[in-house]
Amino acid sequence: MDSLKHKLPPIAQLGPFIALLIACVFFGATTDRFFSGENFSLILQQVMVVGVIAIGQTLIILTAGIDLSCGMVMALGSIVMTKVAADLGVPAPLAILAGIVVTALFGLVNGLLVTRIKLPPFIVTLGTFNIAFAITQLYSNAQTVTEVPELMTWLGGTFPLGGSNVAYGTVLMILLYLGVWFFLRETAAGRHVYAVGNNPEATRLVGIPTQRVLLWVYVGAGAFYGIASLLAVARTGVGDPNAGQTENLDAITAVVLGGTSLFGGRGMVLGSLVGAVVVGVLRNGLTLMGVSSVYQVLITGILVILAVTVDQLSRRAAR
Amino acid sequence: MTVRPVLLVVALAAAGLAQAQSQPVIGLITKTETNPFFVKMKEGATEAAKAKGAKLLSGAGKADGDNAGQVTAMENMIAAGAKTILITPSDSKAIIPAIKKAREKGVMVIALDSPTDPADATDALFATDNYKAGVLIGQYAKAALGGKPAKIVTLDLFPGHPVGAQRHNGFLQGFGLASNDAKNNELAKPAEVVCMADSFGDRAKGQTAMENCLQKAPDVNLVYTINEPAAAGAYNALKKAGKEKGVVIVSVDGGCEGVKNVGDGVIAATSQQYPLKMAAMGVDAGVEYAKSGKKVAGYTDTGVTLIAAKPLAGVESKDVKTGTDLCWGKK
Numbered sequence: 001m002d003s004l005k006h007k008l009p010p011i012a013q014l015g016p017f018i019a020l021l022i023a024c025v026f027f028g029a030t031t032d033r034f035f036s037g038e039n040f041s042l043i044l045q046q047v048m049v050v051g052v053i054a055i056g057q058t059l060i061i062l063t064a065g066i067d068l069s070c071g072m073v074m075a076l077g078s079i080v081m082t083k084v085a086a087d088l089g090v091p092a093p094l095a096i097l098a099g100i101v102v103t104a105l106f107g108l109v110n111g112l113l114v115t116r117i118k119l120p121p122f123i124v125t126l127g128t129f130n131i132a133f134a135i136t137q138l139y140s141n142a143q144t145v146t147e148v149p150e151l152m153t154w155l156g157g158t159f160p161l162g163g164s165n166v167a168y169g170t171v172l173m174i175l176l177y178l179g180v181w182f183f184l185r186e187t188a189a190g191r192h193v194y195a196v197g198n199n200p201e202a203t204r205l206v207g208i209p210t211q212r213v214l215l216w217v218y219v220g221a222g223a224f225y226g227i228a229s230l231l232a233v234a235r236t237g238v239g240d241p242n243a244g245q246t247e248n249l250d251a252i253t254a255v256v257l258g259g260t261s262l263f264g265g266r267g268m269v270l271g272s273l274v275g276a277v278v279v280g281v282l283r284n285g286l287t288l289m290g291v292s293s294v295y296q297v298l299i300t301g302i303l304v305i306l307a308v309t310v311d312q313l314s315r316r317a318a319r
Numbered sequence: 320m321t322v323r324p325v326l327l328v329v330a331l332a333a334a335g336l337a338q339a340q341s342q343p344v345i346g347l348i349t350k351t352e353t354n355p356f357f358v359k360m361k362e363g364a365t366e367a368a369k370a371k372g373a374k375l376l377s378g379a380g381k382a383d384g385d386n387a388g389q390v391t392a393m394e395n396m397i398a399a400g401a402k403t404i405l406i407t408p409s410d411s412k413a414i415i416p417a418i419k420k421a422r423e424k425g426v427m428v429i430a431l432d433s434p435t436d437p438a439d440a441t442d443a444l445f446a447t448d449n450y451k452a453g454v455l456i457g458q459y460a461k462a463a464l465g466g467k468p469a470k471i472v473t474l475d476l477f478p479g480h481p482v483g484a485q486r487h488n489g490f491l492q493g494f495g496l497a498s499n500d501a502k503n504n505e506l507a508k509p510a511e512v513v514c515m516a517d518s519f520g521d522r523a524k525g526q527t528a529m530e531n532c533l534q535k536a537p538d539v540n541l542v543y544t545i546n547e548p549a550a551a552g553a554y555n556a557l558k559k560a561g562k563e564k565g566v567v568i569v570s571v572d573g574g575c576e577g578v579k580n581v582g583d584g585v586i587a588a589t590s591q592q593y594p595l596k597m598a599a600m601g602v603d604a605g606v607e608y609a610k611s612g613k614k615v616a617g618y619t620d621t622g623v624t625l626i627a628a629k630p631l632a633g634v635e636s637k638d639v640k641t642g643t644d645l646c647w648g649k650k
Contacts, residue, residue, distance in 0.1 A: 031535075039534050046527045142353040143649045144522070144548075144576055156559075236523050237555055241353075242548070243523055245382070287531035293517040294478050 013259040013267070015310055016274040019303060023278060027285030034285055037164030044170040045156075047254075047280040049074070049235060051173050052228040053247055054254040054272040055180055056107075056221030061255050062184075063197045063217055064264025065114065065121035069106065070225050071247025072132035075240070077103040077229030079136050081152065082145040082239030092149035100226030106132060107222020111215040129248065136241050145239030156234035169231045173273075176227070180269050193217060197264030253279065256304055261311045278303065343373045343609030345602055346396030348389050348406040352379045355574060356594050357407070359647030360431065363595030364405065367602035373609070375602070376401060386410040390417040403427045403605030405598065411436040411481070427608050429615065431597040433482055443604070443615040445597045447623050449482050449571070450489035450501035452590035455625040456569035457493020459588040460541055462631040463567045469494065469511045469541050472532045474518040474525050474553055476545045479504065483545055486571050490543045513539060518549035525552030533560055544570045547577025547589060554585045573626060575648035581628050582639040588627035591642055596621045 027034040053070050060067045081099030084090045090098065106128055113124040155172060158165035184190035192213045195203040204210045232243055257275030260267025282296045347364045349357035361377055368375035376399060378392030386409055393404055394417070404426055408414045411434065418428050418440055430441040438444055460469075473490070476483030484504045491498035491507050498507040508515060514532035518525035525548065533539065533556060542557075544550040550570040557563040570577060573591025580586045604615040625635065626642035643650060 033534050042530050042534065046530065049523075137353040141649065142355055142358070146576070158559075232523070236526060236552065238522070238551075240522050240548075242521060283527070284531050284534070287514065287516050287528065288535045290515070290535075292478055 056224035071244035075244030092151035103226035111218030346401035355648035360594040363598035405601035447592035449485035453489020454493035525549030529556035
C-alpha cells in the first residue's frame with residue numbers, strides 16, 4: 001500500500017502546478033512581455049543550477065534526510081573544474097570529471113557519516129557546508145577563475161526552437177529530471193529510496209540493504225551537484241568562489257514547493273522542477289512589473305508554509 | 320635571600336609592562352577574511368603597523384553580515400590590550416552596543432569603509448564617499464551617451480542598504496537626472512530608469528537581474544551596477560542577448576578583476592576606492608592615540624578615482640594602468 005501511495009497525485013503534488021499556473025496567469029495579465037517563448041527559455045536558464053541541485057536534494061529528502069552542503073559543494077566543484085583546467089592545463093573533459101568526482105566524494109563523506117556513525121544529516125551537512133566553503137575560498141584565494149575552456153561553457157549556449165532560443169543546459173536539466181523520475185518510478189532501486197524514507201526499520205526487515213541505499217543516495221546527490229557546477233560555469237562563464245551560498249535553501253525551497261514531504265517517503269521529483277520554476281517565474285514576473293525583489297522573498301516564504309501545511313494535513317488524513 | 324627572586328619577578332613584570340606601553344596594540348576587524356578588498360585592507364594595516372612599531376591584531380566575521388563574530392573578535396582584542404579598534408561593520412546597527420562598551424573602556428573605535436548607523440557611534444569614519452563615487456560614473460555615462468536619450472537599468476545592492484542608495488542616487492545626480500541627496504536611503508527612480516533590480520553584489524544574481532530587465536526593456540543603453548561582479552554578470556547577460564556593443568556599463572569598486580574588465584571593454588568606467596589607505600590611516604591614528612592620547616573624530620574621505628579606458632572630454636579620469644597599480648586582488 002505504502003509503496004503505491006506515492007504514485008497517486010494527492011493535492012500536495014498538484015499544488016505546485018496550481019501555484020505555477022496562478023503565477024503565470026497573473027503575470028500574463030499584468031505585463032505584456034511575460035508570455036513569450038524567449039522569456040520562458042530565460043526563466044529555465046535562470047533556474048537550471050538550482051534545478052539540478054534540487055534533484056540531489058529531492059533524493060536525500062525522500063529518505064527523510066536533508067542536505068545543507070549542496071550549494072557550497074556545487075561552488076567547490078565549479079572552482080575545481082575551472083582551476084584544474086586553467087592552472088594545470090588538464091583537458092576540459094577531464095577537468096569537468098575532476099569537479100564531479102570532488103562533489104561526489106563530498107556526497108560519499110556525507111553518506112558515510114550518516115550511515116556508519118549515524119549522525120543526523122542536518123548536522124553532518126552543516127559541517128560539510130562549512131568545510132566546502134573554506135576549501136573553495138582557500139583553493140581559489142577568493143579569486144574568480146576567468147580562463148575557462150570553451151567546452152565548459154557550451155551548455156550555456158542556445159539553439160533555435162520554435163522561434164525562440166533554448167539553452168542546451170536547460171535541455172540537460174529536463175533530461176536529468178525525466179531520467180530520475182523514471183528511475184524512482186520504475187526500478188527496484190528507485191522504490192527502495194521511497195521505502196527507506198517511509199519506514200527504514202520495515203525496509204531493513206524485508207531484506208533491503210537500507211544503509212547501502214542511503215549511502216548511494218548521498219553519492220548520487222553529490223554527482224548531481226557536480227553537474228550543477230558545470231551548469232553554473234556554463235551560465236556565468238567563470239568559476240565563482242562566491243557562488244553557492246544561498247543555493248542550499250533555494251534547493252530545499254524548490255523541493256518543498258514541489259510537494260515532496262520533509263518527513264521522507266513521499267513526493268515526486270518532477271515537482272521539484274516545478275518548484276524551482278515557480279521561484280524563477282516570481283523573480284522574473286515581479287521584475288517585469290517593476291516590483292522590488294523583497295516581494296519575491298515574501299511570496300516564496302508564504303508558498304513554502306502553504307506547501308508544508310498541505311503535506312502535513314494530507315499526511316494526517318491518510319492515517 | 321628569598322626576597323631576590325620576587326624582586327626579579329617584579330622587575331621583569333615592570334619591564335614587560337614598559338614594553339607593552341611602548342608598543343601600541345591595534346585591532347583590525349573586517350567583514351570577512353577572504354574578500355580581496357579586506358585582504359588589501361589588512362595588508363595596508365600590517366605595513367603601517369610595522370612601519371610605526373605597533374602590534375596589529377586582526378579578526379573577521381565568518382561571512383558578510385556575521386555581527387556576532389565581529390563582536391567576539393572585538394572583545395578578544397580589547398582583552399589582549401588593544402586601545403584602538405578599526406572595524407568595517409557588517410551590520411551597521413547591531414554592532415553599536417559592543418562599540419559603546421569598548422568606548423566606555425577608553426578604546427578608540429574607528430569605522431573603516433562603511434559607517435555605523437548612526438555614524439557618531441564610532442569616534443571616526445575613514446571611508447569612500449560613495450555618493451561621489453556614483454556622481455563620477457554618472458558624469459562619465461552622460462558624456463559617453465553624448466546626448467542620446469538614456470534608457471537606464473540600475474542593478475542595485477539590496478533594499479535598505481545606505482551604500483547602495485548613495486551610489487545609486489549619486490549616479491543619477493552625476494548624470495543630471497532628478498535624484499535624492501546623499502543622506503536619503505530611498506532609491507530615486509526618474510523616468511529615464513526603465514528597470515531597477517537587486518543584484519546583491521553577486522555575479523550570477525546580477526546576470527539574472529539583467530536578463531529579466533532586458534525582457535522588460537530591450538532597448539536599454541546604459542547600465543549602472545553596484546559593484547564589478549554585478550557588472551560582469553550584466554555584461555554576460557547582454558552578450559548572450561547580442562547587445563553588449565550598444566550598452567554602456569558603469570560600476571564602483573576598483574578591484575583588479577574590475578579594472579581588468581575596464582581594460583577589456585566590459586565595463587566603460589568604474590569608481591575606484593582605496594581600502595589600503597583606509598587601514599593605513601586607521602593605524603596611524605591608533606599610534607597617535609597611544610602616544611599622545613589624542614583621538615581622531617568625524618569623517619575622512621579616503622578618496623575615489625574614476626578609472627576609464629577611454630578618456631572623454633569634460634570628465635577627469637585615470638587610465639587602466641593607474642587603476643591596476645592601485646587595485647586589490649590578483650593583478
